Amino acid sequence: MDDERPARFEAVYRETYGQITAYVARRCGSPQDAADVVAETFAIAWRRMDDMPPGQQATLWLYGVARKVLAAHRRGEVRRQARSAELDAELADLYGDSPDSRVELGAIAQALGTLPDDDRELLALVAWEGLDRAEIATTLGLSRNAVRIRLYRARRRLSRALAEAGVRFTAESRLVPAERTS
Amino acid sequence: MKNIDGIEAMRPLARVEPGKPGGRPSGAGARTLLASITAEEPGAAAAEPHRARRYGPRRLALGLAAVAVLATGVVVGPSLLKDGRGTDPAYAVTKDANGIVYVKVRDFHDAAGLTRQLKDLGVPAVVDYVPEGQQCREPRATYVTDVPRGLYYAPTNIPGEEGGPGWQMQIDTRRFKDGQTFVWTIGESGTSTILMNDPVAPCVLVPADPPKPRPDFLDYRVATTEGHSLAGYRVEGKTVGEVVPEIEKRGLKVTYMIIEPYPGNPGGYSMDPARQDIPVGKDWVVWEAREPRRSPGEVRLVVTDKRYDRSPLGSPED
Known part of the structure; x- marks a missing residue:
């Protein structure tokens, strides 16, 4: 097992978390769904570390993964898996502002x-x-x-x-x- | 965009304002997620599925309050664990002037001693040792759903350090409320630290649940990319009659996933589990070949019963 993987993954995670959660929240109807999709996206990224390109490309690659997870989620293929109240709450913050309703x-x-x-x-x-x-x-x-x-x-x-x-x-x-x- | 056009008009619709990040990676939920993900073996190593699965996201699947998870892959360097005499204590609990308690654990067996030390330093914790293949019978108590922010930082691995199965975490003892207990179960196969409401039932060991199967699509990958069983062979748009002999020639077993494109084939499809045993004709069209991640020898063709002007799968899968 490659020992630098956790460190590398953590670096990518920190770098991209804001963008990926934004991407998912913009496309999911509820924070609970968003939490599922975010969790599954990063879980897949971890399992496919070897496929993940370096640098900025990693963000684009993750958008691609998130897109597929979202599609699968809409088809009901993503189980509810990574539920923590704190993650839900943090994503719910993104849903908090009442949207411009003009x-x-x-x-x-x-x-x-x-x-x-x-x-x-x-x-x-x-x-x-x-x-x-x-x-x-x-x-x-x-x-x-x-x-x-x-x-x-x-x-x-x-x-x-x-x-x-x-x-x-x-x-x-x-x-x-x-x-x-x- | 120079012109005010539809794209510009879309921008205010974004739930998270364009250009702004969504969640913060430093949040407790984000950290817990990171810990739970990296608790699995990267690549979900087929050689050690039990280790990769147990106590990973599954522990979180219970719909919990803050749950911090890690497995044996999370390590703490030995240097951090040595006490002044150069021996390695089973665990170390220290408190600083601000009421922050630092915990390091490298041997899981003395749960009672660890519980005592934590209590002495103001952490209302119950610690149980859980042997491999077992778990505490649930539920033991209700979970605290509004975990005070900053109460604790989930156990994390320390990048670049190697060593045993130990881990460390920090807890802000000033943030506990009365009637809450920090319930830890620790063992070789994983750790969970969950804040629960009193009363908390004692841990009754029962056999661990078998790991849940993952959804199908995660267990299959594209077979035609480099290094996979059909590397370099193009299937998209060919007929079943063309493709199958080619696959069988390679000694692989063919199975099918029958899909139904959305009306008008805009990209996207549905799959009806009840209609998967329909006989597939030689003139059916193949859009992708997949293979199981863990058990080679099978190729699953994604097929439709008629031809479409473009792939219902949309852009090529990875």
Whole structure:
């Protein structure tokens, strides 16, 4: 057994925990589900340490793992496994703020809901995780060209859905402050 | 994004604001999770499944309050455990001026002595030694669900150190509330430290539960990637009739997973366990070949009964 594994894993865990929990919380309806998915994602990462790329690539790889775990979770294939009240509570904190409930946002969410899962995921990786095309390609195991084309189509479908939902944008549309990291 | 477009419009929908982290890795829940994960052998070593499984996430599966878990893979360096005379005490419990108790344990047998020492230093703990293959009969008490923050740091391994099965943790004795007991079970196969509400039943040893099976998809991996049984052989989009002879030629047994793509094949599929024994035709289409992680010799083909313009599995699996 390779003795440096626990240390290396711990380093990756600390480095990526914030991003992975954010990714999962943005896609899970409840903190309990999020706790299951986060736990399973890192458990798989630990078991597949040998496949985990070094450096920044590890984050992208983990997004890919989390995505598959989420899909499996939605199919009911992930058992409830790693439940600790503290983990639930910490993730519940992320759900605590009452979301911005302006009508406009509800309409955007609805429009988004009409898109295929793949479109939504692509768009979310850009909008929420802030990934660029190359990073998305790595995360999803696609070529950059495939990402470019799919993203183009997904954006077009989103625009159409938004138009149908009556959402319009003006220059004054509120923009979320970019990139505040801690 | 230069234009205000749909992507920009999505940003306020994010539950965790874009650019911000979600949870903190320093939180107690995050640390407990880390400890429970690394308590398993990395790679879920097939050679030692019992060790990899027991007391890992399973102990957490009970829906508990804070549970800190570790197995024999978590080690404390011998230097930390030596007392002033150069011998290794079975355990060491010390308290600093701030009321923080530091615990190091390397031999699990003297649970009564450890309980006494902890109590002397203000930790309301009950410690039981649990031999391999056994566990305390549950439930022993109800679990404290609102564990005070900072009460204790889960036992963790110390990177870069080698040695026996020992571990260490720290506890802030000022944060205990009346009517709570820290219930520890320690043994060669793992440790759990759970805060419970009084009264706590004594530990009655019973045989340990067998490990729960993992969901199927975790036990299978893609067979066509390097180093696996079908390395270099492409199956996606071929028919069952094409692929099966190729696999059988290699002395492997073929099984099937029959999937049903979502309507319109947007990516994603469902699998109906009740419809898995339908005979698979030679003209069915193969999307992926998987193999069991632990028992070689089988290849499981992911198939559909008709052809689709693209793989229902979405992007290639790892």
